[in-house]
Amino acid sequence: MGPFLISSSFAGLHMIVLDQHPPKPLRPMAAPGAVARLVAHRDWLGFWFMLPAGLILVALLVYPLGLGVWLSFTNATIGNAGRFIGLGNYTWIFGDETFLHSIVFTLAYTLIASSIKFAVGLYLALLLNKRLPFKALIRSIILIPFVVPTVLSAIAFWWIFDAQFSIISWSLTRLGLIHHNIDFLGNPLLARACVIFANIWRGVPFVAITLLAGLQTVSPSLYEAATIDGATSWQNFRFITYPLLTPIIAVVMTFSVLFTFTDFQLIWVMTRGGPVNATHLMATLSFQRAIVGGSLGEGAAISSSMIPFLLAAILISWFGLQRRKWQQGSGA
Amino acid sequence: MASVDVIGVRKAFGHVEVVHGVDVTIRDGEFVILVGPSGCGKTTLLRMIAGLENVTSGEIRIGGQIVNDLPPKMRDIAMVFQNYALYPHLTVGQNMGFSLKLKKASPAEINSRVAEAAEILGLQSLLDRYPRQLSGGQRQRVAMGRAIVRDPQVFLFDEPLSNLDAKLRVAMRAEIKELHRRLATTTVYVTHDQIEAMTMADKIVVMHGGIVEQIGAPLELYDRPANQFVAGFIGSPAMNFLSGTLNVKGGTPHLTLADGAEVPLHKAPAGSDGRPMVLGVRPENLLVAQEGLAAEVGVVEPMGSETQIAVKAGGHALICLIRDRLMPKPGDMLRLAPEPAHVHFFEAETGRRIDAV
C-alpha cells in the first residue's frame, strides 16, 4: 500500500499546484519523447519513488534467496563452487529417509507447539485481562522467556533435561518416585517431547501478550450488553471475545507458525538433531549437511524445500487475514 | 411489565460513597427520567438497577421481588447504552436477535420477533448491514431494537441521545415517547438534559451529588421546585436568583438587595420580616414595568417569538425573556418587576423552598 499512497498523494499535490496557475493557452507542441513522458508522467512517478527501496529490497532479500536456490541446483561443497546438476540434489534428498523424517517431525513440531502455544497463550491472556492482584508484575514475569536469549534458555533446558544432572530426575529420585535418572534427551520420543516443550515455553509469551493487547481493545460495554442479553461467561467468550479477536489471532498465529517451522537454535543447542536424527528439523538438518558436512548444494536443497511449506502457511493466513466484512475499511 | 423500587440505596466505590441513600418508586408502565448534572450518580444508579454494579446497601425491587443478588440476565431488563454497545461483528438483525439466540429460541421465532421490532423502528431495510455501516441515529435505533426484541419488564436508557445532533435528538425524543406509549413498558431513562426530561417524562427524579433533590411530574418541578438547586436546574434559560433581606414596610414586603436596591413584592412567607432570603424568578416572569428594580441592559438576543435580554441589576446578572417587540439597546436602563404569582422564595442558608402566604 505504501508506495501507492505516496503516488496518489503526490498526484493530489500535483493537481493543487496546477490549480494555482491560470490555465496556460494551448499551443501546438511537439509530442514529448517516450522517455520524458515516463519520467514525468503522474502514474509513473510512484514507480520512480519506489525504485530505491525496491533495489535495496532486491539486494537484501532476493539475492540471498536466489543464491540459496541456485546452490540447491549445484553440487557445490565448501571450497568448491560446484556446477549445475539440475534436480540431482532433490532426487537425492527425497530418497533420504532422514530428510523425510525431518519433514514429518518439522510438521509435527510446528503443529503441536503452535496449537499448545495458542491455547496456553489465549488462556494466559484471558487471565491477565481480568482484574488480578499484581497484574503488572505477573505480566512482566510472563515476558521473561521471550526476553531471555534463545541460546541461553536452550542451554538451561539442556541442563534441565541432562542425563546426569537433570533437576527433574533429581527431584523425582528424592521423592522416591524413580530409581534411575531419566535420559530425557537420549530417548527419541522423550527428546522430541522435550524440544517441543522448550519451544512452547519460549513462544507462549509472544502469543499471550499479543492476544492480551487484542483483548484490551474490546469495549467492556459489549460484555455488559451481552451479559444483560443473557450470556454466560462462556457465551461471552464464544460470541463476543473470540470473533472480535480473530483478526489478531490470525496475525499472531501466522508469525508463530513461521517462527516455529524455521526454528533452529533450540534444537541445535539441546540435541543437535539427535538422538539418531530423531529431533532434526529441516533447518537443523540443512545446516548439518551444508556447514558441518560441507555439502552446500544438498543443504541448500533441504532449505529450499521449506519454501513451499512456508508459502502455504502464508497463503492460508493471507486468506484468513482478509478483512472481515464487519471491520472498518472494507467495501460494503 | 413491572414496578421498580429503589429503597435507601447507597453505593461506594472503595471508600468513596457516590450514591448516598436514594429512594425512588416507579410504578408499572411509568416513564421516569433521572436527571442531574454530570457526576451526580445517575449512571451508577441505573447500572445498579440493571445489576451491572452491586448495591452497597439498600434494596432494589423489580416487580416487588428483591433483585439485589440476581445477575442481570435474571432481572428481565433491557438496557440501551450511551455508546450503544452494538456487537460490531454481527449484522443489525443478528444484533437484535442475539438475546433470543442465547435463549435457544428457534430461528423462525427469532426472525419473526426481529422483523416485528424492525418494523416498529423502521429498520427493515437495514437488517443485513453491520453497525459500522449505519449512521448514528440508525445505530441508536438498533440499540433500541435490541431492547425491544427482549420484551423485558423494564427498559433502562443511559443518555441514549447524547451522541446525536440537535435535530435528530428532537426527532428521537418523540420516537421514544411514542414507543413507550405503544409498548407501555416501565422505563428508566437517564439524561443530563433537562429539556429531554421535561418533554418526555411522566415523572422526573432530580439528582445532585448522589442524593435525590426532588421527585415529581415535569410541571410540578417547574412550578414548585423544592429547593434552589432544582429551581436552577429545571427550566431554560435558568431561573434568576436575587439574594437579599426581606423587609415589610407599610404592609408591602420588599426584598432589599446588598446594594440597597429594592424589589417590590406582593406577598412573602409568614414571619420572614428581616430574614435573609433568596428570591427566584424565571426569566419569563421578570417583566418590564413602570416601577421596580433598576436594571442596565447588556446583551439583547431577539429570537423572533421572544427576546432574551441579559441585564445587570443590584449586583446580580439576570436574564429576562419578553414577548413584546421591545428592543432595548445595550446600556439602556429598564425597570423590572417580578410577576406576583410566579415568585419563589428559598431559605438563604439551606436553599429550601418556603411558600409565601
Ligand SMILES: Nc1ncnc2c1ncn2[C@@H]1O[C@H](COP(=O)(O)OP(=O)(O)OP(=O)(O)O)[C@@H](O)[C@H]1O
Ligand atoms: N467504577 C468506578 N469507580 C470509582 N468511581 C466511580 C466509578 N464509576 C463512577 N464513579 C464515580 O461515581 C460518581 C457518579 O458517576 P456516574 O457515572 O454515576 O455519574 P453520572 O451522573 O452518570 O454522570 P454523567 O452525566 O457525566 O454520565 C462520579 O463521581 C464518578 O467519578
Ligand SMILES: [Mg+2]
Ligand atoms: Mg452517566
